Amino acid sequence: MRALLRLAPLxxxxxxxxxxLHGGGGVATAPQTPAASAAAPAPAVVTPTGGVGxxxxxxxxxxxxxxxxLWTMAGAPIRDGVVLVRDGKIAAVGPVADVDVPxxxxxxxxxxxxxxxxxxxxxxxxxxVLNVPHDQDMLERSAPxxxxxxxxxxxxxxxxxxxxxxxxxxxxxxxxxxPGALVAGQTMVVKLxxxxxxxxxxxxxxxxAVTLGEGGRSAGNKSPGTRAKxxxxxxxxxxxxxxxxxxxxxxxxxxxxxxxxAAAKALDxxxxxxxxxxxxxxxxxxxxxxKEFGVDVVLDGAAEAxxxxxxxxxxxxxxxxxxxxxxxxxxxxxxxxxxxxxxxTAGVPFALQSGYxxxxxxxxxxLFEAGVAVGRGxxxxxxxxxxxxxxxxxxxIDDRVGSLVVGKDADLALFxxxxxxxxxxxxxxxxxxxxxxxxAPR
Amino acid sequence: xxRGFPSSxxxxxxxxxxxxxxxxxxxxxxxxxxxxxxxxGPVIEQGVLVVVGGRIVAVGPxxxxxxxxxxxxxxxxxxxxxGLVCSHSHIGSVAGADGSGPxxxxxxxxxxxxxxxxxxxxxxAGGITAVNIMPGSGHLLSGQTLYCKLRDxxxxxxxxxxxxxxxxxxxxxxxxxxxxxxxxxFPGTRGKAAALMRAQLHRARDHxxxxxxxxxxxxxxxxxNLGLEALVEVLEKKRVVHHHTHRQDDILTVLxxxxxxxxxxxxxxxxxxxxxAKEIAAANVPCSVIVIDSPGGKLEAANLSLQxxxxxxxxxxxxxxxxxxxxxxxxxxxxxxxxxxRAGMPRDKALAALTIANARMLDLQDRIGTLTVGKDADFVVLxxxxxxxxxxxxxxxxxxxxxxxxxxPQDRLFADGGFGASDDQSVSLCCYxxxxxx
Numbered sequence: 112m113r114a115l116l117r118l119a120p121l122x123x124x125x126x127x128x129x130x131x132l133h134g135g136g137g138v139a140t141a142p143q144t145p146a147a148s149a150a151a152p153a154p155a156v157v158t159p160t161g162g163v164g165x166x167x168x169x170x171x172x173x174x175x176x177x178x179x180x181l182w183t184m185a186g187a188p189i190r191d192g193v194v195l196v197r198d199g200k201i202a203a204v205g206p207v208a209d210v211d212v213p214x215x216x217x218x219x220x221x222x223x224x225x226x227x228x229x230x231x232x233x234x235x236x237x238x239x240v241l242n243v244p245h246d247q248d249m250l251e252r253s254a255p256x257x258x259x260x261x262x263x264x265x266x267x268x269x270x271x272x273x274x275x276x277x278x279x280x281x282x283x284x285x286x287x288x289x290p291g292a293l294v295a296g297q298t299m300v301v302k303l304x305x306x307x308x309x310x311x312x313x314x315x316x317x318x319x320a321v322t323l324g325e326g327g328r329s330a331g332n333k334s335p336g337t338r339a340k341x342x343x344x345x346x347x348x349x350x351x352x353x354x355x356x357x358x359x360x361x362x363x364x365x366x367x368x369x370x371x372x373a374a375a376k377a378l379d380x381x382x383x384x385x386x387x388x389x390x391x392x393x394x395x396x397x398x399x400x401x402k403e404f405g406v407d408v409v410l411d412g413a414a415e416a417x418x419x420x421x422x423x424x425x426x427x428x429x430x431x432x433x434x435x436x437x438x439x440x441x442x443x444x445x446x447x448x449x450x451x452x453x454x455x456t457a458g459v460p461f462a463l464q465s466g467y468x469x470x471x472x473x474x475x476x477x478l479f480e481a482g483v484a485v486g487r488g489x490x491x492x493x494x495x496x497x498x499x500x501x502x503x504x505x506x507x508i509d510d511r512v513g514s515l516v517v518g519k520d521a522d523l524a525l526f527x528x529x530x531x532x533x534x535x536x537x538x539x540x541x542x543x544x545x546x547x548x549x550x551a552p553r
Numbered sequence: 554x555x556r557g558f559p560s561s562x563x564x565x566x567x568x569x570x571x572x573x574x575x576x577x578x579x580x581x582x583x584x585x586x587x588x589x590x591x592x593x594g595p596v597i598e599q600g601v602l603v604v605v606g607g608r609i610v611a612v613g614p615x616x617x618x619x620x621x622x623x624x625x626x627x628x629x630x631x632x633x634x635x636g637l638v639c640s641h642s643h644i645g646s647v648a649g650a651d652g653s654g655p656x657x658x659x660x661x662x663x664x665x666x667x668x669x670x671x672x673x674x675x676x677x678a679g680g681i682t683a684v685n686i687m688p689g690s691g692h693l694l695s696g697q698t699l700y701c702k703l704r705d706x707x708x709x710x711x712x713x714x715x716x717x718x719x720x721x722x723x724x725x726x727x728x729x730x731x732x733x734x735x736x737x738x739f740p741g742t743r744g745k746a747a748a749l750m751r752a753q754l755h756r757a758r759d760h761x762x763x764x765x766x767x768x769x770x771x772x773x774x775x776x777x778n779l780g781l782e783a784l785v786e787v788l789e790k791k792r793v794v795h796h797h798t799h800r801q802d803d804i805l806t807v808l809x810x811x812x813x814x815x816x817x818x819x820x821x822x823x824x825x826x827x828x829x830a831k832e833i834a835a836a837n838v839p840c841s842v843i844v845i846d847s848p849g850g851k852l853e854a855a856n857l858s859l860q861x862x863x864x865x866x867x868x869x870x871x872x873x874x875x876x877x878x879x880x881x882x883x884x885x886x887x888x889x890x891x892x893x894x895r896a897g898m899p900r901d902k903a904l905a906a907l908t909i910a911n912a913r914m915l916d917l918q919d920r921i922g923t924l925t926v927g928k929d930a931d932f933v934v935l936x937x938x939x940x941x942x943x944x945x946x947x948x949x950x951x952x953x954x955x956x957x958x959x960x961x962p963q964d965r966l967f968a969d970g971g972f973g974a975s976d977d978q979s980v981s982l983c984c985y986x987x988x989x990x991x
Contacts, residue, residue: 240849271855275847418972436846438879439975447970448884471850471880479846483885486942487969533891533942 171199171544174217176523177207178224183515184500194224196521199544204515219546221538223530225495226515227282227522229502230477231462232385232411232431234289236266236273236301236308240473246270249289249467251296255329256348259369260296262287263315266308268301272474276465277303278549279478280524280537283313285506288320289467290387290412293327293341294348295320297373298385300506302522302542313508318385318409319377321345324393324442342396349404353378383407389414389433389442398426409505412437412466414446420457429505430454430461434475435483437466451481451497452488462502463494482531491531520544581605581620582930582953587628590939591924592635592901592908602633604930607952612924634904634939635924636682636931636951637886638911640841641795641821641875644672644883645709649688649696649726655739655746656753658787659779660696662686663721666709669977671967673712676883677703677957678968680933680946681876683714683912683921690728690797693740693750697783698723698795700915702931704951714917722916724819725787728797729806730853747806754814757784787816793916794818795841799853801828808836819914821875823865824848824857830868839871839914842906843880844889862893866902873911884946884968891940904939 174196181192183204193210195203203210212218239246248265251257266286267273276284287298300314321327327341335341352374359365359372376382386397389412401408408426410416412433416423423430432450439446447453454461463484465475481494489497503513511520521544528535540547582604589600591612603611603619611617619625645666650657666686676684682703688695700722701712713721729746733739740746760781767773786792794816796807804823811818820826821841826833833840842865848857858864866872874889876882881889890903898906912922921929934948946968949957957964966974 240847240855241852242850243852272847272849415972436882436885438882439970440879444975445970445972447974449969449971468850471854472846473850474847476846482942483888486945531942533888533940534895536895 171196171521172217173197173202174219174546175212176224176525176541177218177220178222178525180223181515182223182225182495184226184496185514185516192224194515194521194523196523196541196544199521201515201517201519201521203517219525219539221525222528223526225280225524225526225530226499226513227524227540227542228280228478228498229462229506229513230276230281230284230286230465231497231502231505232298232464232466233276233284233286233474233477234467235276235284235286235303235465235474236268236270237262237286238289238467238473239267240271242470242473249287249295250291251288252292252330255293255327255333255335256344257292257296257370258294258319258348258373260288261315262297262299262317263308263312266299266301268305268307268311273303273305276474276476277305277540277542277547278537279476280526280530280540281477282522282524282540282542283502283508283512285317285464285502287317290320290322290326292322292329293335293344294374295322300508304542304545313511314506316373316376316382317506318383319373321384321386321397323386323388323396324390326387326389326442338393338396342400345400346403348374349378349400349406353404377406378404380405380407383409383429385409385411385431387411389446391415391418394419395422398422398428401426401428411464412443414443414450416459417447417450417453420453420459423459424457428459430459431464431505432461432484434464434466434477434480435487436475436480448483448487449489451484451494455489455493460501460505461497462505463497478530478537482533485531491529494531579606581610581623583619583623583625584628584633584934585615585619585625587631587633587934589633589924590904592905593923593925600633602924602932604950604953607930607954609924609926609928609930611926628934630936631947632935632937632939632944633924634680634933634935635908635922636929636933636949637680637907638873638909638915638917638922639676639681639684639876639878639883639886640819640873640911640914641843642676642681642684642686642878642883643689644670644676644684644878645686645701645712646670646672647686647688650692650694655693655733655735655749657692657696657780658694658725658753658783660688662688662696662699662723663709663713666699666701666712667977668706668709668712669979671975671978672878672883673703674957674964674967674978675974676876676878676886677949677951678946678959678964679876679882679884679886680935680949680957681883681886682931682933682949682951682956683915683917685724685795685875685911685915687724687726687795690726690732691735693727693729693733693746694753695726695728697792698726700724700917702929702951703949703956704954705956724793724795724915725783726795726797727807730797730799730803731851732797743803743806747810750810751813754784754788754810757781757788758814761785761788788814790815790817793914795821797821799824799851800856801825803853804829805832808832808838811836811838822877823861824854826870827858827861827864828856830865830870833865834868834870839873839910840865841873841875841911841914842893843875843877844892845881859892859896862890862903862906863896863898866898866906871910871913872898872902873906873914875911887939887944887946888942891942894940900940 176194181189234249237249288296298317302311352371355371356375411431435448465477500513503509523541525539584602589597599615601617687698700714763775822843909922912918930953937944
């Protein structure tokens, strides 16, 4: 992607030529003050004709997106590519010369177009912008093990940070209950339309959020108070869930137990355990439990994963490395901004995340975190894979998103240059064929 | 006011080891072939930077004369910028005032900085050469700040920048808004916060008047009061107020206080500074802006904008950026200005906002902040464009001594992170000078 920088004048000339060919038809985003973007980042839908509506049109419009550099993530990047969007899906994609774009089709254009970015782990929509008790729903502290808490029942699609992330090309997020309790609850996958949990959900149950190490301890004298107690309680719950599942398999009238039923889904490998842990010993504990119960484990944060690369490889685990800019203190004191690069070099599958923040920034921007990882040696292509196809595979939504392939959801991110460069702007996003502006210049 | 004070800290050195380092600077150093962005003038392609005795003696094109016996350092393909100046940082595991009260001007950051804190090495790895180390914002007044040079040192005294009279240079840290609000004796409201601060400044004014009335008569001199003495320095414009403030109304409250008592002031963070640009410009008060990746996290930052720097600059306000380390990471200080460029700030202003603008806010503009003949040889060697994510800080030099080198495995650990990167450091990390400044 760095090549684009050298080709910038060419791209500009090309864009001017496109403008002449296709006339207007692009999306005009009304100039906004910072107030409009920050205080009330309107989740307005901007239609290809430039109209701004509060709700989505009944059927998504047909339009084409031209790109000087089109990264489909399903093959080599295409120079001078186009994506034809119809009914919210990708109707055609390829080099301009090969794709038939009907006359009069509204067109947008950008220097670089990628699949809509996927934030592989966030708490957006649950950890609200104001950071007051009433908008912090990512952690219930009443009990240490509550896998029955659904993200769907806690996700606020209207939180301003949802629109903030969308303004940086993020179209899908894996979000839900956060770190901080042994089993904090469930996570979900959602499109960042900002409408409602029910309208935007992709997958209502994605993973079960587990925290090991110091971060998962309960306050005071409540359990778990140590690492070993945390693991014992987790094993106990999984064991009970196994027995409960066996009972229910034999007796259809056996009572529902939401907490055990949720854990049983991990035992069935329907969902993985998302284990937030940073120290090497806690990562090892996660692998040990995964092996004992035959559950899939995704290592989240994993600051010291570079100490355990052979073990992680042997376990076949995915890793969600902590955001590159996560503060290197506490359990992350041995963290490195080069972790994504180290994982890539070792061939460990990974995706990138914004994670959870207790203070400021209230949400990180996964595009920015990927940029810093690129600055510390991750290749731009690896970073883009981690933000698209690889994240989709991890979240088991690759049949719908993550690459630009005919029939998949029309989720796009448009940039005016190398997406990872500090000074590049996301100039628009498309989700399910609906086009969104990006708010104020920023 | 600092011009003329020996920029080298050689006079303070007791250790033979450090004396050897200082001696090594005596060989002139010539950095050639770099793109030099001096900040005080146009960019110089294929430029030459000459350093003698810890000072810049020449900056110019390839034809610039080189002193005899100089050590030449090939910087082809690199970019050299002035050492970055951070006007607001909490490195050195600094702590100031305690929980006993909201206003504690007698407390000095000097007495609470750990020179072995790895945050100092990490800041060097980010190209930072000078920094205003401040106590936190949980008080209306949390203490005296310390202006530091990020030399490789053994003691905090060696970090300190000194005034002409030998005293350590620094400002004073104040805050309003939500951070200092707590149970009594702390304020519970904004009105109470302003009243407490005004009352304290009136006491300081009284003390100042008593001192003036006593002249040299010991019998009339008021009892010593360390806190009031520090505030008298504030009233006499000798000590700059560094004021944490986010919301538009809080910013205007600071300006009101500043106009009432006539102190010199820098506004810090200013999340809603873009809503008060006209008033700030009219008051001629500089702003040290924080760049955060998203709004919120606290109520008063809900309207944070990435355009703040650009808007304030366009309004004519002197704009700097800061890390507020550990809120943002000193190793990514260049990124703060790059994001401001992204939001519309001119590139030259953004680079100035990391260097000379911050130097001005610390009264150090005659000594640091630009690559100007006569100034301290504080500079950063970059692998490329200062505002590119692909650019690495390769070397950081303070007063002609290399304090960071990406090629050194230990320094690289600080630059990227990894096992042990956040542990306190031994004092023996001061060895580059022994190899002739390389």
